Structures are given as structure tokens and as C-alpha cells.
Amino acid sequence: DTAVSQTPKYLVTQMGNDKSIKCEQNLGHDTMYWYKQDSKKFLKIMFSYNNKELIINETVPNRFSPKSPDKAHLNLHINSLELGDSAVYFCASKLQGWNTEAFFGQGTRLTVV
């Protein structure tokens, strides 16, 4: 059973398009994240939700909009895609608490052409 699953795994799209990435976790966690990993492998936090409430909103263009319909799901919608949005996007989840383990999905490789 996959703990944190993301769809799609690969996404190739043209500049200007709008796309969504979906994430689901079956671990019973109450906190979910979106991270962006660039070509140099740097992991940058984008958003975090706790019990469906947005708690972290880093400096991210407002073309990126997260949505958490329930505690088990966190989706990421991206409008007007740009070349610089090409990266691997990771969803992660954990239990609330400073020292709990974060579980990551397998990532979505987004390529904007």
C-alpha cells in the first residue's frame, strides 16, 4: 500500500497551460506539504496544511494554489505555467509535532516546454 501517492508521476505541458497535481495519503496524518525540488536537487517548501487549514505559505507566485478538500488530500493547481516551473514537486505528510517523521510521495516531474 502506497503511503503518500501523487498523480501524475510525469507531466509535460506547454507554457501558458493550467495543470493540477493530486496527492493522497493513507497514513492518518494531519499535516501535508508541497515541496519543489529544482534541478540542483534543492528542496524548497511551498505550502503546508494542517487539518485542512493553510499554515505555511512561502514566497510562491500566486499562480500556484493549493487545495485541501480533507485531511488525506492536498492538491496543487498551477495557472499560466512558465518554463521556470519545470521541477519535481513532492507531496509529503506527517503527524502534527516538531519531531515526527515526514513521509514523501514519489514526486511529479513537471516539464514545461
Add this chain to the structure above:
Amino acid sequence: QQQVKQSPQSLIVQKGGISIINCAYENTAFDYFPWYQQFPGKGPALLIAIRPDVSEKKEGRFTISFNKSAKQFSLHIMDSQPGDSATYFCAASLTNDYKLSFGAGTTVTVRA
């Protein structure tokens, strides 16, 4: 602004050798320091973690050394194996903070 600085960016070690990755932080309020391991095409996964009241933690061939006064911590991979070839990230977080700040990552290649 990167809150956790990690070095080296990459390293190559022979099978059976020791891999050492170093991290430094500025915020003395950090109180949880995990290391994550990432294989190509996969998401990061927790490898080992330490709290600042402990100077060393060992799990199998992996050891974290923590120096609170120097604000540094390091990962040692003993008897490195080809299967250890991956990217390793150090990270840090604060009490009551949901945010996990990652270092830039170190790509370790173990040559057979």
C-alpha cells in the same frame, strides 16, 4: 536564505570506506535534526534523526554526531556500500513549527 548549510555537494567513496557529510545551522532554537536519504526517481525518506540533548546517535552503519556549541552536525556512513549511493539531506526544525528546513543535499557515490 538557507537556514541549514550542507557540505560537500558531492562525494565519491570506495566500497568499505567512510562517507562524511557536514551541516551547520545558525538558529539555536532548532531542536530536531533529521537526515533524509533520496534515491533517483524517489522521494526523500527519513534515515536517522537526533535531538540537541544527544551528542551521537547510531543506527546500523549510520551515525549522527552533534556539536551543539559549534552548531554543527554530521552524518557518517561506515563501511559504505554501493547501495548507499543516493542524495542525503540534513534538515532542522523548531518546536511547534511545521516547517522542515533542508540543506542543499549531498550526492554520495560509492564505487565498487
